[in-house]
Amino acid sequence: MDYMTLKEASEKWCVSTRQINYYCIEGRIPGAIKMATIWLLPKDAVKPIDRRRNKRGGSCDKGCDM
Secondary structure (H helix, E strand, O other): OOEEOHHHHHHHHOOOHHHHHHHHHOOOOOOOEEEOOEEEEEOOOOOOOOOOOOOOOOOOOOOOOO
């Protein structure tokens, strides 16, 4: 299985590395594993729904995969 780092996922999903770290700690990214101090996420992982956003939407203006 191929993995990506927090930085790669943050660029792909248009969120901070810190937010992805929270997702990993909460177990919201299936298949994410921690090796020493580094989180590794499956390349085909789907971005978890951001519970902070309202239901009206809101789009990423950076052209990211959301």
